[in-house]
Amino acid sequence: MMDLVKDAFKKEKLLANFRFFVLLNLGLILTALGIVWFKTPNHFAFGGTSGLSVLLSALFPQFNVGFFMWVLNLILVVLGFVFLGISCMGWTVFSSFALSFYVSLCEAIWPMPHPFTDDKLLELIFAVLLPAIGAAIVFNIGASTGGTDIVALILTKHSSLNIGTALMVSDVLIIIGAAAIFGVSTGLYCILGLIGKSFVVDGVIENINQRKVCTVVTSNPEDIIDFILDDLHRSATVEDAQGAYTGKDLTVIITVLTRREAARLRNFLRTNDNHAFITIVNSSEIIGKGFRALN
Structure with a gap:
């Protein structure tokens, strides 16, 4: 091994x-x-x-x-x-x-x-x-x-x-x-x-080096996480959250994608979870596994 x-x-x-x-x-x-x-x-x-x-x-x-x-x-x-x-x-x-x-x-x-x-x-x-x-x-x-x-x-x-x-x-x-x-x-x-x-x-x-930092806020995280892992072959960070106005339990999913992958995620949400909230921010300093090496 x-x-x-x-x-x-x-x-x-x-x-x-x-x-x-x-x-x-x-x-x-x-x-x-x-x-x-x-x-x-x-x-x-x-x-x-x-x-x-x-x-x-x-x-x-x-x-x-x-x-x-x-x-x-x-x-x-x-x-x-x-x-x-x-x-x-x-x-x-x-x-x-x-x-x-x-x-x-x-x-x-x-x-x-x-x-x-x-x-x-x-x-x-x-x-x-x-x-x-x-x-x-x-x-x-x-x-x-x-x-x-x-x-x-x-x-x-x-x-x-x-x-x-x-x-x-x-x-x-x-x-x-x-x-x-x-x-x-x-x-x-x-x-x-x-x-x-x-x-x-x-x-x-x-x-x-430009990548898209995507933050998704949703009440139905399972399908989104599966899509990121299985279809985009990326990972993500998942956090529990609560809506300030509604008080509902929500999930925050943070992932870093290429332009094309971010567009696919956006289209997936439009079709499968149109109530989700997503922000997409450009970044050219993504360092870590799957992107640029730390050294």
């Missing part, structure tokens, strides 16, 4: 690791596509290693953006090993080199000497959207895209500097460099891109 439990645990862990690896690489590939297809040909330098690489490739056109990302990430990884130690770097090392690899691969397969369109704003939207979605996927699984995240880790450990401010200053300096090299218009687009990326990353992470 114990062997079966151990085998099941190992399979679950392998599946979780496989899912983590797939999502990590998916996020890095989307980020790389945004850099190669939209950032580089439009000279959008929002900050970070990709932004600095765009500037350097313009100053030294014999080298492409991928080359400079390899160089910058290699330097940052070495600094990370020196100041943080190997054990603290974790997946950051893989992410740094994997992103550089995907950028170089995209440049080799589909080089972009010119933008897709003449619409600068449309190009900016996709230059923000693809890397932001990619970064959101990576951040959501507890990893990072490497690069300036290593700088943040070093500053966190060895100084009292405000990390957000320090990274923002570096991004602003890169944007100023973009304005000086490519013109004020490009610099202003870069400012919009930097602002837009932060909103899109937060929005995507919230939508990925």
